[in-house]
Amino acid sequence: MDGQWGINAISEITLSAEGIELSQLGLTAADDPIQLTGGILDEAAVTIGKDATSNAIVLKTLAGRFSGVNTAGALAVSQGSAQFEKRGDIIQITDGQALYQGQTITAEGQVLTALSGEKTLDFAVNMPAGNPAVLLPGLQSSGDLAAQGRVTGSVLSPVLSGNFTLDSLHFGDMIVNGINGTFSYTRQTLRLLTAEGTTIGGSIAASGDIYPDSQQFNLSISGNGLDSSLFTKKDVNGPLSLEGMATGSAAAAMLQGNFTIYDGKAYGISFQTLTGNFMKQGSAEAEVSNLAVKTDLGVFYPEQLNQSVMDKLHERNLPITRAEVKEKVTEKVREKMLEKLFR
Structure with missing residues (x-):
């Protein structure tokens, strides 16, 4: 004293x-x-x-x-x-x-x-160089996780917000590189406000919540300019755009939503757009449904996308556009009416 x-x-x-x-x-x-x-x-x-x-x-x-x-x-x-x-x-x-x-x-x-x-x-x-495998154990990642931000709010209930960079992140067999974005963290919930990276030839963005304790996530995703030939084992190529949700954990991620492939080819047939819904579980091949293929010949709606379907389009053996289907139905109705009139 x-x-x-x-x-x-x-x-x-x-x-x-x-x-x-x-x-x-x-x-x-x-x-x-x-x-x-x-x-x-x-x-x-x-x-x-x-x-x-x-x-x-x-x-x-x-x-x-x-x-x-x-x-x-x-x-x-x-x-x-x-x-x-x-x-x-x-x-x-x-x-x-x-x-x-x-x-x-x-x-x-x-x-x-x-x-x-x-x-x-x-x-x-x-945080200049954190280990993402420790900080985000529910996500399969590699490289460094760096973050800068501010802590605000009350002493007993603080809020952390800022920006981050992450070298790479894995969703099944899809790897997203060069990720950067903004975030907030409060009450043991990490909220991605924005996050962008590159994968399979294009860019992908995500936002939503990650729960480090339970190792779960619930993210909205969108992608542009992706290489569709790397997204599926089917004989399809062309720039791919998609929107959807990614949920679950890195070990059992579920991706589902809708997609559009522009100016591409499917089994040798050129198309203007190919649209539909997709669902991808972990490293399994993406399943597609509700397909619509727009070509110079019109639009057709195959239940599946395979060589046989595209061969039928190429050979024109079946009515494959909406106009052709309507014309074929009208022709059948006319034939039935003539049979009844002249029987």
């Missing part, structure tokens, strides 16, 4: 402390979403004085350093350390770092105290 205290003289005292267990200070309650489970206040210096007008005792400065901080609950980190300084209603945090699921993160920012006593966060955080 250092300083002086008097009735009329300048009154200011500085108190110092070292090596205090943070868990003994009662900083969090047992029912708080985030609990402080360990850590050391390495050093702290507190300066108190008197208000010049009211003579009330006031906190002038508080500064120090802590380390070995562990938390549990909605935000679990380990080996947290930082320097801090309090002036007025703001606690400034610098040189902050910790491990989140074993991955190094750094942080600096402020803890603000409102008149109501509620404490809110405003922090910049950075």
